[in-house]
Amino acid sequence: VICSVRCITFTTDFGTQDWFVGTMKGVVQSLAPRTNSVDLTHEIPPGDIRAGAFALAVSYAFFPRDTIHVAIVDPGVGTSRGAIAVRTDHYVFLGPDNGVLSWALSRERVRAVHTLENRRYFLPEVSSTFHGRDVFAPVAARLSTGFPLKELGPARADFIRLDWPEPTLSRRGIQGEVLYIDRFGNAITNIAARHLTSLPRNPTIFLRKKRLCAVAATYQSVPFGSPVAMVGSSGFLEIAIHGGSAAQRLRLRRGMRIDVRNRLPDPSRSTTNRR
Amino acid sequence: VICSVRCITFTTDFGTQDWFVGTMKGVVQSLAPRTNSVDLTHEIPPGDIRAGAFALAVSYAFFPRDTIHVAIVDPGVGTSRGAIAVRTDHYVFLGPDNGVLSWALSRERVRAVHTLENRRYFLPEVSSTFHGRDVFAPVAARLSTGFPLKELGPARADFIRLDWPEPTLSRRGIQGEVLYIDRFGNAITNIAARHLTSLPRNPTIFLRKKRLCAVAATYQSVPFGSPVAMVGSSGFLEIAIHGGSAAQRLRLRRGMRIDVRNRLPDPSRSTTNRR
Amino acid sequence: VICSVRCITFTTDFGTQDWFVGTMKGVVQSLAPRTNSVDLTHEIPPGDIRAGAFALAVSYAFFPRDTIHVAIVDPGVGTSRGAIAVRTDHYVFLGPDNGVLSWALSRERVRAVHTLENRRYFLPEVSSTFHGRDVFAPVAARLSTGFPLKELGPARADFIRLDWPEPTLSRRGIQGEVLYIDRFGNAITNIAARHLTSLPRNPTIFLRKKRLCAVAATYQSVPFGSPVAMVGSSGFLEIAIHGGSAAQRLRLRRGMRIDVRNRLPDPSRSTTNRR
Numbered sequence: 001v002i003c004s005v006r007c008i009t010f011t012t013d014f015g016t017q018d019w020f021v022g023t024m025k026g027v028v029q030s031l032a033p034r035t036n037s038v039d040l041t042h043e044i045p046p047g048d049i050r051a052g053a054f055a056l057a058v059s060y061a062f063f064p065r066d067t068i069h070v071a072i073v074d075p076g077v078g079t080s081r082g083a084i085a086v087r088t089d090h091y092v093f094l095g096p097d098n099g100v101l102s103w104a105l106s107r108e109r110v111r112a113v114h115t116l117e118n119r120r121y122f123l124p125e126v127s128s129t130f131h132g133r134d135v136f137a138p139v140a141a142r143l144s145t146g147f148p149l150k151e152l153g154p155a156r157a158d159f160i161r162l163d164w165p166e167p168t169l170s171r172r173g174i175q176g177e178v179l180y181i182d183r184f185g186n187a188i189t190n191i192a193a194r195h196l197t198s199l200p201r202n203p204t205i206f207l208r209k210k211r212l213c214a215v216a217a218t219y220q221s222v223p224f225g226s227p228v229a230m231v232g233s234s235g236f237l238e239i240a241i242h243g244g245s246a247a248q249r250l251r252l253r254r255g256m257r258i259d260v261r262n263r264l265p266d267p268s269r270s271t272t273n274r275r
Numbered sequence: 276v277i278c279s280v281r282c283i284t285f286t287t288d289f290g291t292q293d294w295f296v297g298t299m300k301g302v303v304q305s306l307a308p309r310t311n312s313v314d315l316t317h318e319i320p321p322g323d324i325r326a327g328a329f330a331l332a333v334s335y336a337f338f339p340r341d342t343i344h345v346a347i348v349d350p351g352v353g354t355s356r357g358a359i360a361v362r363t364d365h366y367v368f369l370g371p372d373n374g375v376l377s378w379a380l381s382r383e384r385v386r387a388v389h390t391l392e393n394r395r396y397f398l399p400e401v402s403s404t405f406h407g408r409d410v411f412a413p414v415a416a417r418l419s420t421g422f423p424l425k426e427l428g429p430a431r432a433d434f435i436r437l438d439w440p441e442p443t444l445s446r447r448g449i450q451g452e453v454l455y456i457d458r459f460g461n462a463i464t465n466i467a468a469r470h471l472t473s474l475p476r477n478p479t480i481f482l483r484k485k486r487l488c489a490v491a492a493t494y495q496s497v498p499f500g501s502p503v504a505m506v507g508s509s510g511f512l513e514i515a516i517h518g519g520s521a522a523q524r525l526r527l528r529r530g531m532r533i534d535v536r537n538r539l540p541d542p543s544r545s546t547t548n549r550r
Numbered sequence: 551v552i553c554s555v556r557c558i559t560f561t562t563d564f565g566t567q568d569w570f571v572g573t574m575k576g577v578v579q580s581l582a583p584r585t586n587s588v589d590l591t592h593e594i595p596p597g598d599i600r601a602g603a604f605a606l607a608v609s610y611a612f613f614p615r616d617t618i619h620v621a622i623v624d625p626g627v628g629t630s631r632g633a634i635a636v637r638t639d640h641y642v643f644l645g646p647d648n649g650v651l652s653w654a655l656s657r658e659r660v661r662a663v664h665t666l667e668n669r670r671y672f673l674p675e676v677s678s679t680f681h682g683r684d685v686f687a688p689v690a691a692r693l694s695t696g697f698p699l700k701e702l703g704p705a706r707a708d709f710i711r712l713d714w715p716e717p718t719l720s721r722r723g724i725q726g727e728v729l730y731i732d733r734f735g736n737a738i739t740n741i742a743a744r745h746l747t748s749l750p751r752n753p754t755i756f757l758r759k760k761r762l763c764a765v766a767a768t769y770q771s772v773p774f775g776s777p778v779a780m781v782g783s784s785g786f787l788e789i790a791i792h793g794g795s796a797a798q799r800l801r802l803r804r805g806m807r808i809d810v811r812n813r814l815p816d817p818s819r820s821t822t823n824r825r
Contacts, residue, residue: 014733458567458596
């Protein structure tokens with residue numbers, strides 16, 4: 001091989017204002033000095049498991065084979081919730097067994113799941129509030145140096161999975177929802193590119209039962225300041241404002257309903273006597 | 276050579292709350308595992324090309340020779356705006372052709388400019404919203420492993436340049452403006468150290484036509500809480516408050532006029548009959 | 551040895567919105583391309599030496615031996631305040647001599663203290679506002695390549711130490727204070743685990759002279775939304791809210807008094823005739 005550098009990614013809600021992330025990297029550096037620690041993000045809202053699961057699911061595949069992905073959004077830290085290491089065909093995933101890994105794992109073929117129980121591979125003292133530093137960082141570091149997964153603890157058959165909010169497809173169109181709002185204020189929905197292909201005509205977006213915009217190819221397809229919907233870089237339909245924040249301007253929030261309909265009015269509706 | 280580690284820097288408006296920056300590093304790591312990705316900053320205000328251009332211009336020269344500087348502030352992503360790779364005597368610069376590279380390039384001797392057109396060096400699928408991940412990261416990674424610039428696309432003679440707001444020098448002094456406000460609330464102006472040497476006496480700063488402060492050597496030259504002007508670490512005159520935020524306290528904004536005058540009142544003014 | 555990779559950590563108040571941190575890494579990369587720069591945090595509140603000292607003190611020991619820890623919270627930059635390099639049994643510490651290193655150093659055995667005076671090891675031009683880039687980064691980089699400490703400048707006997715606010719122990723309990731508020735809104739006090747062992751019964755926390763909560767083992771020991779106190783990952787008693795921000799909900803601020811008392815009412819008080 002050209003290069004033996006292994007990579008560990010971190011997806012957490014630890015923020016960057018304190019020393020939490022830095023100390024995890026110190027632990028990795030101590031145990032695996034040649035391993036490369038990469039921040040996916042540490043700005044997952046505190047305790048927001050679904051946001052962490054989404055961030056990991058849309059990113060992990062851009063890393064090299066054998067990367068160890070660590071996701072720690074862990075409101076149950078210190079309780080008896082399990083912690084798991086999961087090997088798939090291409091990666092290892094590490095995190096609390098609360099679903100934060102599950103949306104990524106649903107895209108992979110799972111080879112083995114092990115519970116993190118062998119305290120020999122943790123730091124000597126494990127705090128009850130910072131398993132990122134005391135459990136996950138040392139285990140990730142050791143895995144990155146070739147340590148076998150099965151030494152970590154007993155194998156198990158399964159892990160906790162979060163529901164994925166599948167959109168509803170009907171003759172009238174697609175009913176989806178906002179899954180994630182990004183830094184630009186773009187609202188990423190659960191409507192995938194493949195769902196749109198099921199529609200016979202160029203589709204139109206409805207928000208709060210009112211027509212919002214058409215589906216376009218770029219932000220610039222509409223005038224500056226206008227709403228636009230397009231399949232974004234995560235493979236999902238996004239609602240955006242050309243040059244602005246859709247979340248702010250349209251008061252979008254996660255979970256809000258987004259409808260995609262055919263451009264023409266629904267025939268059953270157009271025949272309705274509105275009087 | 277002692278070391279073959281190449282360096283890629285990123286200057287973007289992607290923020291750090293999402294997975295955008297992390298996935299770019301994943302792409303680099305996949306294609307060039309020994310290359311070192313360094314964040315210049317990802318907090319350029321969304322779409323603010325001038326802020327990105329300034330950040331790059333005052334920083335790039337502190338990196339080792341052959342560093343690949345990637346700057347992505349790209350409100351036109353997905354349109355037909357060009358993307359360019361520019362080789363100078365010491366560095367390679369990569370970004371959209373919208374001026375974001377131009378203030379750095381104006382300080383360098385340009386050797387070659389190529390348009391990024393050869394899709395073979397992009398990721399297999401290029402989204403319309405995230406060229407950082409799909410175009411710039413893979414191209415930067417490949418350049419860092421020695422890939423020749425000319426393979427990327429056709430050479431071109433020039434690139435888009437942003438105006439640089441040159442201060443106005445006159446017998447009465449210098450008329451400049453605020454270029455950038457930093458995290459401490461210091462206001463960096465377009466008045467360079469060399470402009471100040473043209474003044475015959477110790478200069479005085481005027482804001483909103485009122486005397487603000489003298490030019491000093493350190494923040495501590497004035498009492499705590501007082502305004503002070505000094506040549507900062509970027510080589511430009513900065514307006515600061517000792518121990519506070521000048522931007523907040525003096526309500527400074529980018530583009531605001533800053534005058535530097537000789538300490539004595541202008542003779543033509545002192546003879547004015549104010550009654 | 552398995553690996554010669556040296557590590558430099560940075561703890562600063564520079565923030566990440568500008569290019570400051572990136573340029574420091576550029577300087578390190580230029581002078582020591584194989585050295586690994588790690589961010590501890592750059593979000594120390596501007597000029598807050600005590601917050602920087604605390605962040606460093608609770609983190610430095612998680613890094614490998616011979617790591618060079620650079621802490622720059624430096625409101626006196628540009629004045630005649632000294633800058634020091636300190637070698638301890640396991641690490642090197644670098645920073646302004648204003649106390650920012652002192653809480654970490656109080657946990658280490660100090661071997662040598664040198665003033666940074668030899669300008670040959672700085673960047674050729676030293677600005678008066680950014681010693682992080684012009685002094686500390688090049689010195690740290692050179693130390694990381696094996697450069698001897700004593701070349702930096704004359705040895706000195708001592709350095710400036712910040713007071714550590716030791717809690718007051720009495721028969722009635724412990725009187726401590728809030729030292730640091732973290733990203734989750736947890737309030738870290740100066741009451742260490744060992745202080746709690748001095749109490750004869752399970753202790754109770756008092757805030758503003760009112761009973762707040764008991765000391766527990768995990769956040770989840772109390773109902774969602776309730777206050778809880780526990781020894782956190784830094785080894786100090788922390789006040790938290792299960793699933794919320796204690797700082798916000800309880801209006802906690804640094805320096806606020808926190809009392810730990812025995813669970814039973816104080817006998818002298820229970821006999822008081824309150825009429």
